[in-house]
Amino acid sequence: xxxxxxxxILDQFQHGSIxxxxxxxxxxxxxxxxxxxxxxxxxxxxxxxxxxxRLLFGLSIITIYPIILLLGRSVIxxxxxxxxxxxxxVVSAEFESRSRIVLTVLWIAVTLLIATFVPDxxxxxxxxxxxxxxxxxxxxxxxxMFAMQSEPVSFKTRVxxxxxxxxxxLCGAFVFGQSTTIAVMQVLGRI
Numbered sequence: 001x002x003x004x005x006x007x008x009i010l011d012q013f014q015h016g017s018i019x020x021x022x023x024x025x026x027x028x029x030x031x032x033x034x035x036x037x038x039x040x041x042x043x044x045x046x047x048x049x050x051x052x053x054r055l056l057f058g059l060s061i062i063t064i065y066p067i068i069l070l071l072g073r074s075v076i077x078x079x080x081x082x083x084x085x086x087x088x089x090v091v092s093a094e095f096e097s098r099s100r101i102v103l104t105v106l107w108i109a110v111t112l113l114i115a116t117f118v119p120d121x122x123x124x125x126x127x128x129x130x131x132x133x134x135x136x137x138x139x140x141x142x143x144x145m146f147a148m149q150s151e152p153v154s155f156k157t158r159v160x161x162x163x164x165x166x167x168x169x170l171c172g173a174f175v176f177g178q179s180t181t182i183a184v185m186q187v188l189g190r191i
Contacts, residue, residue: 021136036122073103123187130180137172141165 027039036042040057043050077099084091118124144165148158 069107072107076103126183130176130183133172133176137168141168
């Protein structure tokens, strides 16, 4: 059963990677070097299909925010609770509940502060765009490499897929480094 969960995760990332890659390639082929950080901003603002696409994109952001909050909170909370468990031997329900509330309020407050004080979303998108390399290349490559350590496949398949995972990992590291460096330099006004 644990392999089924891993396969579902890999399938979701594979589908997401394909969609994002096709959108990126299509945007570059359509607009060339003039494609904006947010591909939807490259299209005309009075095009009805683009208005619908922007509304649907906004809806997807609103509906995915709770999931991102849950994942982000668990990434921060799990080590905190583990350390507390090692130190005290047990974690009280009150401490866990209080920690969840504090982390949720902090997460939402930081999000609101960023939304309030960053005047141009394209700056945020350009910096965060490099982070998307993790979800498009690096994370699926790592999942594939780790899955090949436990999945019952032939030696040739294991070597090929582990190699492919390494290639996507290296490509993702390059894309992440290059795009994030350029975005940060643009934000700082160095380019």
